[in-house]
Amino acid sequence: MHELSIVLNILEIAEHQLKEHAGNKVDAIELEIGTMAGIEMDAFHFAWDAALPGSVLERCKLTIHSVDAKALCSECGYMYRMLEHYMACPACGSFRNSMIQGKELKVNSLEII
Ligand SMILES: [Zn+2]
Numbered sequence: 001m002h003e004l005s006i007v008l009n010i011l012e013i014a015e016h017q018l019k020e021h022a023g024n025k026v027d028a029i030e031l032e033i034g035t036m037a038g039i040e041m042d043a044f045h046f047a048w049d050a051a052l053p054g055s056v057l058e059r060c061k062l063t064i065h066s067v068d069a070k071a072l073c074s075e076c077g078y079m080y081r082m083l084e085h086y087m088a089c090p091a092c093g094s095f096r097n098s099m100i101q102g103k104e105l106k107v108n109s110l111e112i113i
Helices: 002-020 041-051
Strands: 026-034 061-067 070-073 079-081 097-101 105-112
Touching: 002 026, 002 041, 002 105
Parallel strands: 026 061
Antiparallel strands: 026 105, 070 079, 070 097
């Protein structure tokens, strides 16, 4: 499961931060996840609950900020919100675009105790 490896990756980041700041445990964590990051939120929460018992992230407060996907049309330069992977520009109908945001998956902040 793809979501499980993401959770394990976040755990690795948290462990690294704890080591760096000589903390014991993570109290709260904030993630930023793009709507086009390819993450199934149900599967993510399932993986999160499954992977964390006994780890430094156990019982920490999880906050997820969802980031809307935005694309810039390569034809006319119009910027628009992407609701699906292949979406025509609402201004000119072109499918040529570059995604500006929406694929991110990052740890925004960690509260360490
Ligand atoms: Zn356009």
